[in-house]
Amino acid sequence: MSLPPLVAPGPALTAAEVERYSRHLLLPQVGVLGQRRLRAARVCVVGAGGLGAPVLLYLAAAGVGRIGIVDFDDVEVTNLQRQILHGQADVGRAKVDSARDAVLAIDPALDVVVHPVRLTPATVDAVLGGYDLVIDGTDNFPTRYLVNDACVRLGIPEVWGSVFRFDAQVAVFWGRPPAASAIAPVQLRDLFPAAPPAGSVPSCAEGGVLGALCGQVGSVMATEAVKLILGVGEPLLGRVLVLDALASRWSEVPLRGDPGREWPTDGRTDDVAAMSDDVTPADDVAPADAALPAISARELAALLAAPDGFALIDVREPAERDIVAIPGARSVPLGGILDGSALAGLPRDRPLVLHCKSGVRSAQAGLALRAAGFGDVSHLAGGVLAWVDDVDPSLARY
Numbered sequence: 001m002s003l004p005p006l007v008a009p010g011p012a013l014t015a016a017e018v019e020r021y022s023r024h025l026l027l028p029q030v031g032v033l034g035q036r037r038l039r040a041a042r043v044c045v046v047g048a049g050g051l052g053a054p055v056l057l058y059l060a061a062a063g064v065g066r067i068g069i070v071d072f073d074d075v076e077v078t079n080l081q082r083q084i085l086h087g088q089a090d091v092g093r094a095k096v097d098s099a100r101d102a103v104l105a106i107d108p109a110l111d112v113v114v115h116p117v118r119l120t121p122a123t124v125d126a127v128l129g130g131y132d133l134v135i136d137g138t139d140n141f142p143t144r145y146l147v148n149d150a151c152v153r154l155g156i157p158e159v160w161g162s163v164f165r166f167d168a169q170v171a172v173f174w175g176r177p178p179a180a181s182a183i184a185p186v187q188l189r190d191l192f193p194a195a196p197p198a199g200s201v202p203s204c205a206e207g208g209v210l211g212a213l214c215g216q217v218g219s220v221m222a223t224e225a226v227k228l229i230l231g232v233g234e235p236l237l238g239r240v241l242v243l244d245a246l247a248s249r250w251s252e253v254p255l256r257g258d259p260g261r262e263w264p265t266d267g268r269t270d271d272v273a274a275m276s277d278d279v280t281p282a283d284d285v286a287p288a289d290a291a292l293p294a295i296s297a298r299e300l301a302a303l304l305a306a307p308d309g310f311a312l313i314d315v316r317e318p319a320e321r322d323i324v325a326i327p328g329a330r331s332v333p334l335g336g337i338l339d340g341s342a343l344a345g346l347p348r349d350r351p352l353v354l355h356c357k358s359g360v361r362s363a364q365a366g367l368a369l370r371a372a373g374f375g376d377v378s379h380l381a382g383g384v385l386a387w388v389d390d391v392d393p394s395l396a397r398y
């Protein structure tokens with residue numbers, strides 16, 4: 001089912017625009033009128049990271065007239081493996097500034113609006129309102145629900161994508177389409193009624209992601225955005241594209257909206273309520289009641305110099321251990337602790353000291369172990385990164 005165009009055509013193209021977009025104008029599905037729609041379109045991209053990067057570059061090249069960029073973070077060197085709109089010289093800069101420069105380098109005539117903020121229930125409607133279309137390239141469930149709930153409230157369609165390791169998913173949501181339209185409402189909560197428990201699936205920062213996969217998926221997301229703006233083809237509404245890049249296989253899963261689902265009204269559902277301006281998304285923080293004893297990296301080094309029978313447990317993924325490891329640590333990944341499958345192999349007669357990359361997963365693992373009856377559990381504050389900083393700076397950070 002094709003949809004009516006999302007955006008009315010803007011003013012006539014100049015001679016320079018006709019030349020620039022000539023390969024678009026030759027497409028019967030775009031043509032001069034379609035290019036004028038793209039010129040008039042206002043699209044907001046949330047997250048200038050792995051997915052936002054290719055999306056922004058293709059939207060800019062396609063001549064989308066106003067492009068909003070939302071991100072609170074700075075460019076890190078670990079981003080450069082996939083976030084292709086940032087370069088070495090951008091490390092340390094705000095992502096929105098680096099992204100704006102990359103967009104304007106393609107076409108200085110574009111209107112780029114930067115929003116250097118973390119979206120929260122308090123800010124999301126004001127940031128997203130006024131755009132015709134939202135594209136979500138973020139990496140955590142609280143933000144995804146926050147963005148999609150706002151799009152439902154505001155009646156804005158959303159293109160959504162997600163990548164992990166070699167796997168990806170893409171879909172279009174329109175939770176509150178125009179009343180007169182024949183579009184069946186569908187929203188993120190129809191695909192994921194609830195977020196997976198924090199820590200149950202590793203993030204890209206823990207499990208990794210193939211850089212080129214972001215390009216594949218971001219290109220599909222930009223294509224969906226262009227199709228919606230023009231009203232051509234069949235949008236990814238009511239179906240989810242699933243990519244297994246290792247098998248080189250795309251498949252499609254049907255997705256039906258739940259007619260009984262109520263519209264989120266105030267952005268304060270349980271899964272996003274914890275987000276406020278001074279709180280990082282729930283995926284990134286230790287459990288609030290993390291009353292687990294913590295030791296510093298230097299204290300751990302002293303303990304290891306005179307081991308007194310404690311067991312040092314590394315709860316990271318095995319591949320992380322290959323990058324950098326604390327001597328003497330035994331690998332027991334978090335997943336096995338949370339689902340209980342690894343508990344039988346852990347000693348109950350000795351104190352356990354847990355560590356991960358930064359201290360978040362080890363706190364979570366420690367609380368799970370205490371709940372399972374392990375009495376003497378502590379963890380390394382700041383994780384292996386603190387070990388590198390304070391004990392052995394010759395080791396690699398990641």
Ligand SMILES: Nc1ncnc2c1ncn2[C@@H]1O[C@H](COP(=O)(O)OP(=O)(O)OP(=O)(O)O)[C@@H](O)[C@H]1O
Nearest residue numbers: 047048049050071072073117118119138139143205
């Ligand atoms: N609530 C939010 N408001 C604004 N931007 C957000 C929010 N949540 C996530 N983002 C941004 O979405 C982007 C997601 O990009 P990506 O998935 O590549 O992860 P990353 O954080 O850049 O990388 P890594 O996790 O490897 O450090 C990031 O730039 C992040 O700052």
